[in-house]
Amino acid sequence: MTFTLSRRGLMGGAAALAAMGTLPMRARAATIFRYGNAGGPQTVSNTFNAAFSDAMAEKTGGEISFEIFAGTLGGEKDLIESMALGSLDIYNGAYTGTDAFDILYSPYFFRDAEHAKAVLQTEIGEIASQALSEKYDAKLLGVGRLGSYNLMLKEPIESLADLKGRKIRAPQIRGCIEALNFFGAIPTPIPFNEVYLSLQSGIVDGVLTALNPAVQFKFHEVCKHVVVPDFGLALDKEVISNAAWGSMTPEQQETMQATFDALEVTDYYEVGVAQKDKDFATWSEANGADALIDLDATSLIEQMKPVNAKLADEVFGEGAWDKINAVGAA
Numbered sequence: 656m657t658f659t660l661s662r663r664g665l666m667g668g669a670a671a672l673a674a675m676g677t678l679p680m681r682a683r684a685a686t687i688f689r690y691g692n693a694g695g696p697q698t699v700s701n702t703f704n705a706a707f708s709d710a711m712a713e714k715t716g717g718e719i720s721f722e723i724f725a726g727t728l729g730g731e732k733d734l735i736e737s738m739a740l741g742s743l744d745i746y747n748g749a750y751t752g753t754d755a756f757d758i759l760y761s762p763y764f765f766r767d768a769e770h771a772k773a774v775l776q777t778e779i780g781e782i783a784s785q786a787l788s789e790k791y792d793a794k795l796l797g798v799g800r801l802g803s804y805n806l807m808l809k810e811p812i813e814s815l816a817d818l819k820g821r822k823i824r825a826p827q828i829r830g831c832i833e834a835l836n837f838f839g840a841i842p843t844p845i846p847f848n849e850v851y852l853s854l855q856s857g858i859v860d861g862v863l864t865a866l867n868p869a870v871q872f873k874f875h876e877v878c879k880h881v882v883v884p885d886f887g888l889a890l891d892k893e894v895i896s897n898a899a900w901g902s903m904t905p906e907q908q909e910t911m912q913a914t915f916d917a918l919e920v921t922d923y924y925e926v927g928v929a930q931k932d933k934d935f936a937t938w939s940e941a942n943g944a945d946a947l948i949d950l951d952a953t954s955l956i957e958q959m960k961p962v963n964a965k966l967a968d969e970v971f972g973e974g975a976w977d978k979i980n981a982v983g984a985a
């Protein structure tokens with residue numbers, strides 16, 4: 656595994672991707688896949704992929720490993736499009752630009768992360784995977800359950816009704832944007848690598864994103880409050896280009912898929928769950944006891960039901976919302 660940590664020496668994100676794109680697909684080393692994620696090297700997403708790379712190297716006798724670009728090559732949209740163009744081999748992130756995945760980020764679309772995993776193993780997951788494959792000429796290895804999406808705010812609120820009129824940075828993900836619109840906020844898409852300065856300069860009043868990367872990028876330095884109840888689930892897609900996938904032998908493909916599936920439980924989901932309280936503690940330590948806003952999530956679940964039902968039935972077909980809720984129900 657090779658870890659690339661600094662933007663310096665990469666000629667900047669766009670220039671680096673362009674330079675990489677001029678190289679033949681396997682010119683540098685046939686066994687090293689170029690992996691990109693918008694977060695920093697210590698986020699759960701990237702520590703997972705470091706472990707994934709090490710496991711692949713061990714299981715294949717050094718035939719397969721990753722060169723990891725962590726937070727150095729721009730935002731998620733740039734990264735996944737670069738993968739489709741051949742500048743990267745593997746993309747990991749929330750953004751896909753497909754409704755079938757994007758609506759899954761709406762708050763309380765799933766009961767919890769286990770429910771999300773079960774639903775993605777049904778026809779719903781097949782539809783979403785196919786949409787992604789067709790858009791980017793790529794294969795979905797799986798979904799990494801990173802933890803919660805949370806609202807981070809410069810000024811406190813007493814209820815979600817207080818979001819009305821506030822400019823909230825949102826990823827370019829439909830489920831996030833629809834939910835913010837529902838509560839009267841003004842969704843403001845900004846690339847992840849520009850969020851810190853946007854908060855610091857007052858361009859936005861808050862941000863909606865995954866909690867763990869927000870702590871790694873020190874958003875708590877420029878944004879005092881974080882709302883404790885989840886405002887969606889972070890579901891990172893691990894996507895490999897069909898060219899890279901096809902370059903492996905069937906045995907290597909089987910090893911990669913099995914390794915991802917196993918590590919997703921231990922090094923993604925379980926680590927993300929364990930990290931959540933630590934991330935909240937970091938926020939509180941930086942901003943005081945009143946930094947954490949603990950609202951009543953029960954009302955939020957009820958409020959989001961009609962929104963989620965509309966989204967599910969629109970994207971996956973009539974009756975999809977009922978089918979989703981029936982998965983794993985007692």
